[in-house]
Amino acid sequence: MRARVEAAPKFLNLLQIRFPIGAIASIGHRISGVLLVLSLPLLALALDRSLHSEAEFAVLRDLVSAPWRAVLLALLVWAATHHLLAGIRHLLMDVGIGSGLSQARTSAWAAIVAAAIVALIAAARWLA
Amino acid sequence: MxxxxxxxxxxxxxxxxxxxxxxxxxxxxxxxxxxxxxxxxxxxxxxxxxxxxxxxxxxxxxxxxxxxxxxxxxxxxxxxxxxxxxxxxxxxxxxxxxxDMTQFFAHYHSIKPYLINDTVPPERERLQSPAEREKLNGLYECILCACCSSFCPSFWWNPDKFIGPAGLLQAYRFISDSRDTATAERLAYLDDVYRLFRCRTIMNCTEVCPKGLSPSHAIERIRQALVRESS
Missing domain, CATH: 3.10.20.30 (Beta-grasp domain)
Incomplete structure (x- = not known):
């Protein structure tokens, strides 16, 4: 019997695709960008409130001192660092600097590892 | 196994x-x-x-x-x-x-993958210097297997509008050919937010090319040619 097929299927399960390191740096750039867009207004508001008075600063400090909030802040530090580093990498590659495959692989690894280290340092500092 | x-x-x-x-x-x-x-x-x-x-x-x-x-x-x-x-x-x-590779080949056709030269043909072939011929190395070897375009996230999300790495590599093959006289028209066609500029330099194309070619390098050269053209 002939099955009724609406449209030809496509294989595009991203979890079953083995991505090169450059693709991981790139998707990280996207994800960190979205996180920054969503969080920056709240962070700017928090900064504004913290500058109002000593009492409001203390309230905010208590708010972010819980461990899970520190992890959240470390995530945002990762987002800012990864977005900055991967963005500089993209800008340099756009003008032909480091756009060879081996250099691009190295710079992708460097951006990913450096952002992770900075985020870990931030987390350790907040949790300490 | x-x-x-x-x-x-x-x-x-x-x-x-x-x-x-x-x-x-x-x-x-x-x-x-x-x-x-x-x-x-x-x-x-x-x-x-x-x-x-x-x-x-x-x-x-x-x-x-x-x-x-x-x-x-x-x-x-x-x-x-x-x-x-x-x-x-x-x-x-x-x-x-x-x-089904219909769309892939439609993009290939869109970049006019053939020599365009409106001058009167010489009696024998159009000659190139060794240096001019050298520029085609790394470009003419593409076998259109589609490994690159089908590994490109930009092509996945815009398969109808983005030409993709294979088509752009072929486009640059004719842009860099000293015998081709349609360079300006070719560049004008590519100067588009989707056709060329959907490339985000992820370089999945170069990672998987079974012939060891670098479509991302060709795309970079097209962008540079567009900058030179506009300045």
Whole structure:
């Protein structure tokens, strides 16, 4: 019997695709960008409130001192660092600097590892 | 060896499934394509394209253990088992590992992949200096297997508008040809937010090209030519 097929299927399960390191740096750039867009207004508001008075600063400090909030802040530090580093990498590659495959692989690894280290340092500092 | 292969028959299946196979490769089976052809003698319903079996025709491009490549150039030695074979990502599946490449070739045609020269032809061929000919190296070798375009996230999300790495590499092959006189028109066609500028320099194309070419480098050169043109 002939099955009724609406449209030809496509294989595009991203979890079953083995991505090169450059693709991981790139998707990280996207994800960190979205996180920054969503969080920056709240962070700017928090900064504004913290500058109002000593009492409001203390309230905010208590708010972010819980461990899970520190992890959240470390995530945002990762987002800012990864977005900055991967963005500089993209800008340099756009003008032909480091756009060879081996250099691009190295710079992708460097951006990913450096952002992770900075985020870990931030987390350790907040949790300490 | 163990294999897990994407199966889809439009006449009997509503959706694709994975089928497991056990196969004992024989002496002389060196490449993945050899194993697939042996498998075909056991299960003749398994469908895949192949022709030259030596990386020249570009027919047997597929997703091998999560990465695109040519079955005929992939050694059996060192392949992680089960070897998972799926069709090229993002392309409509006709049957099993055979994909519909209509759109891919439409993009290729759109960049006018032939020499355009409106001057009177000389009596013999149009000559090039060795330096001019050298510029075509790394460009003319493309076999249009689609490993690059079907591994490009920008092509997955905009397959109808973004020309893709294969088409852009071919476009640059004619832009850099000293005998071609349509460079300005070619660049004007490519100067588009989708056709060229959907490329985000992810470089998946260069990572998987079975011929060792660099479509991302060609795209970079096109962008630079556009900057020179506008300044």
């Amino acid at each position: 163990r294999l897990s292969i994407y199966r889809f028959n439009p006449e009997t299946d509503l959706k694709p499934r994975m089928q497991d196979y056990e196969l004992a490769p024989e002496a002389g089976d060196k490449k993945l394509l050899d194993a697939l052809m042996r498998l075909k003698t056991i299960d003749d319903s398994l469908s895949f394209r192949r022709s030259c079996r030596e990386g020249v025709c570009g027919s047997d491009a597929m997703n091998i253990n999560g990465r695109n490549g040519l079955a005929c150039l992939t050694p059996l030695v060192g392949l992680k088992e089960p070897v998972v074979l799926r069709p090229l990502p993002g392309f409509p599946v006709i049957r099993d590992l055979i994909v």
